[in-house]
Amino acid sequence: MKNHEAFLTRLYQEYEAKYPRSRVAHQEARRVLIDGVSHGARLFEPFPFRITAACGPWVRELGGAEIIDYWQGHYANILGHNPPLIVEALQAELARGFGLQTGLPDEGQTALAALLAQATGAEKVRLTTSGTLATMYAIMLARAFTGRDVVLKVGGGWHGANPLALKGVARTQAGFTAVDSTGISKSADQEILVTRFNDVEALEEVFRRRGEEIACFIFEPCPGGGGFIPATKAFMRAARDLTQRYGALLILDEVITGFRYCASGVQKLYGVQADLTTFGKIIGGGMPVSAVAGRADVMERASESAPRRVWFNGGTFAAHPLSMRAGLAMLEYLIANEGAIYPALAAKGDGLRRGIERVFADRGILARCTGADAEALPAGSSLGWVNFPLREDTPLTAPEDITDPSLCDVTLREKALKIGLLLEGVNVVHGLGAISTEHTEGTLARTLEAYDAFAKRLRAEG
Numbered sequence: 001m002k003n004h005e006a007f008l009t010r011l012y013q014e015y016e017a018k019y020p021r022s023r024v025a026h027q028e029a030r031r032v033l034i035d036g037v038s039h040g041a042r043l044f045e046p047f048p049f050r051i052t053a054a055c056g057p058w059v060r061e062l063g064g065a066e067i068i069d070y071w072q073g074h075y076a077n078i079l080g081h082n083p084p085l086i087v088e089a090l091q092a093e094l095a096r097g098f099g100l101q102t103g104l105p106d107e108g109q110t111a112l113a114a115l116l117a118q119a120t121g122a123e124k125v126r127l128t129t130s131g132t133l134a135t136m137y138a139i140m141l142a143r144a145f146t147g148r149d150v151v152l153k154v155g156g157g158w159h160g161a162n163p164l165a166l167k168g169v170a171r172t173q174a175g176f177t178a179v180d181s182t183g184i185s186k187s188a189d190q191e192i193l194v195t196r197f198n199d200v201e202a203l204e205e206v207f208r209r210r211g212e213e214i215a216c217f218i219f220e221p222c223p224g225g226g227g228f229i230p231a232t233k234a235f236m237r238a239a240r241d242l243t244q245r246y247g248a249l250l251i252l253d254e255v256i257t258g259f260r261y262c263a264s265g266v267q268k269l270y271g272v273q274a275d276l277t278t279f280g281k282i283i284g285g286g287m288p289v290s291a292v293a294g295r296a297d298v299m300e301r302a303s304e305s306a307p308r309r310v311w312f313n314g315g316t317f318a319a320h321p322l323s324m325r326a327g328l329a330m331l332e333y334l335i336a337n338e339g340a341i342y343p344a345l346a347a348k349g350d351g352l353r354r355g356i357e358r359v360f361a362d363r364g365i366l367a368r369c370t371g372a373d374a375e376a377l378p379a380g381s382s383l384g385w386v387n388f389p390l391r392e393d394t395p396l397t398a399p400e401d402i403t404d405p406s407l408c409d410v411t412l413r414e415k416a417l418k419i420g421l422l423l424e425g426v427n428v429v430h431g432l433g434a435i436s437t438e439h440t441e442g443t444l445a446r447t448l449e450a451y452d453a454f455a456k457r458l459r460a461e462g
Contacts, residue, residue, distance in 0.1 A: 004411050008314050009462050011419040012046045012073065018423060021062040022049040027288040041429075044418060046348045049427075054081035059427070068426045068443055070433030074225065075383065076281035078345075079330070080230025080438030084286045089329040090322055104134045108324030113291070115331050116283065119264045121273055124291030126302055128314040129323075131255035132160025134278035134290040135218065137302075137312045139164040141276060141292070142216035142249040144301045144310045150203035150210060152217040152248075154197040156226030156342035158220060158251055159278075168194035171403045190359040197223060197398040198231060199240045211246035216276075217446070218251040219243075226399030227430075228383040234269045235374075243274065249298065255280035255290065259331070259380055261346075261436075263338040269379055285330030287323035341437060346372075346380025348435050348444060353384050355448045356432070369432065370396050386431025388412045412458075420457055 006013045016023055026047040029036035037043045037079040046097075053060040057080055059069045072081070079085065093099040113125040128134055139151055139162070149163055155176025159165040163184040168176035177316070179189050193210060196202045197219065207214065219240055228298055243250040252274040257266040267274055275298060280290035292299070292312070302312035317323075334341060352368035360367035371384030387402050387411040395401050402408050413431045426447055439447075 002412075003336065004416055004461075007405075007412075007421075007458075008416055010415060013326075014423055015419050016046060018062060019049050019063060019065070025062055027042075027048045030399075041158045041371075045415065048405065049422065050051035054207065056080040056083075057436060057440070057443050063336055063432055065425060067422070068439075068447055070426070070428045070435065070447075072434045072436055073279060073286060075260070075434040076284065076285060077421040077436055078260065078282050078334070078382075078434075081340075082286070083438075084277045084334055086326050086329055086379060087289075089285075089325050090287075093322060099325065100274075101317060103316070104386045105319075106321060106324070108321055109319035112283075112289075112319075112324050112331070115328065115335070116279065116291060116293060117330065119335060120258075120268075120277065120293055122277065123296040125291050125293045126299065126312055126314060126376045127289065127291050127319045128312075129290060129317050129320075130160065131278065131280040131290050132162050133254075133315065134255065134280060134292050135159040135253055136162040136164055137310070137314075138278050138294075139216060139218065140290045140312065141298055143249060143303050144299045146215045146247060146249065148215035148248070149191050149216055150193060150213040152193045152195060152210075152214050154219045154223065154226075154399070155194050156197065156403065157219050157223050157253070158225035163188070163419060165192065165218065167192040171400075175400065188280045196400060197226065197229070198235045199398065200232075200234050201244060203238050207246055211242070211248070214243075214248040216247060216249040216251050218253055219245050220253045220255075221257050221270070222371075222377075222381070222383065223399055224256045224383075227385045227396065227402045228381070229386070229397060229399070229402075230373040230376040230381070231270070232373070232376050232397075233270060236267075236272050240272050240274075251276045251277040251278070254277050256383075259283060259334055259456070260383065261340055261377060263331075263335045266377070269377055272299055274321065283327050283331060284323055285326035285359050287411070288320070289323045289327045289328040295348070338407065338435040340367045342379060345382040345435060348439060349382035349384060350380050352435065352447065353432070353443050355384055355444070356451050359448055359452045360455050363452070363459045365455055365458060366390075366392065368396055370402065371432070382435040384411060386417065386428075416458070419452060420454035423448050424453050426450040 049061045051059045155168045164182045169180045172178050211281050222230045250427045254265045258279040276294035301310045368387050372381040394407050
């Protein structure tokens with residue numbers, strides 16, 4: 001892989017000159033915040049820019065620069081930043097003297113849970129506040145229900161900072177094999193198994209060897225930290241069949257994919273019903289909401305009346321009144337307008353991904369976008385990564401492929417492209433990110449101009 005050190009140094013210098021107020025603000029933040037941020041995904045070299053406003057596809061940096069944003073609230077803002085639909089609903093709630101935390105039940109949480117269950121086919125729902133908590137509670141439910149301890153996941157799969165799944169998230173020289181965090185149980189290495197995404201034979205093998213010990217198989221249908229590569233139909237079918245055969249539970253982590261491809265979980269497009277599904281991001285309409293939804297007999301393990309119950313209490317701010325109002329407004333809108341929203345988003349995504357590949361090809365640079373698969377998800381996708389394979393025939397079917405520096409130029413994608421696009425007023429993550437309904441054709445055209453400007457820079461490097 002080519003050494004980009006000199007190229008990165010020049011990009012960083014230009015970036016520091018372009019965003020000096022953010023540089024100073026980051027230095028100040030580091031005095032009181034670890035690394036100057038409250039989430040590792042918001043940190044990048046040489047420093048993250050800071051914003052003062054956000055609207056639709058745009059954010060405004062401290063110095064006044066307008067930036068087209070494809071991070072979109074960790075992929076949560078399908079209607080763009082601060083959509084009027086949600087803002088007005090929250091303002092109306094506060095104006096009537098309600099909305100802040102009460103710690104008491106109200107009808108909003110029932111309404112949101114009922115709509116979520118109706119849209120996804122779940123029998124029971126429990127609400128909490130983050131994807132991390134949702135996946136943690138889902139695994140606890142599965143372990144309690146099956147009486148087993150072993151959790152199976154895919155390499156490169158991210159289920160939040162969940163101590164029951166913090167293995168095989170980050171790639172090491174040995175692949176996706178290591179426990180990712182200190183401070184968790186010493187038994188984590190034995191109790192978490194990792195298999196290769198989209199590899200049916202490997203999945204069958206791990207169930208043959210350890211199937212009687214596995215409590216659950218958890219994975220994202222399109223891994224957010226692993227390329228947004230869709231699960232193949234064969235892999236999804238195998239996951240469903242093997243978990244049923246061996247008495248394990250299938251947990252689909254749809255914190256990102258839920259209501260992103262259709263007004264339900266993406267599993268609907270595969271014709272699969274998970275035992276448990278975790279939702280988040282979009283279902284909160286920009287407010288903190290997540291949920292575990294699924295089979296009643298499994299979910300009832302969280303009931304006060306259950307013997308040896310799972311302490312799934314959700315947290316102080318679970319079902320926060322304003323979050324319920326925002327989530328309800330969002331889901332009602334997406335369900336009512338499903339036929340218009342999702343085909344348009346998919347078309348924008350497909351067009352942008354093709355455009356990016358064309359821009360780089362015109363400059364003699366090999367680039368491939370992941371995020372869609374016509375066989376697996378004919379509905380298309382508004383998510384994507386940009387990858388720089390080292391060869392034309394490099395496979396891009398699993399996180400192992402796109403994170404392997406012997407197969408793809410990871411530094412170019414994660415560091416150089418990130419800063420190069422910010423110099424042109426475009427913010428991406430993993431090379432691209434998420435498209436919202438507010439990314440207009442003009443915005444997308446401006447984005448392609450930014451990619452072309454970076455391609456020219458890269459070509460000039462030789």
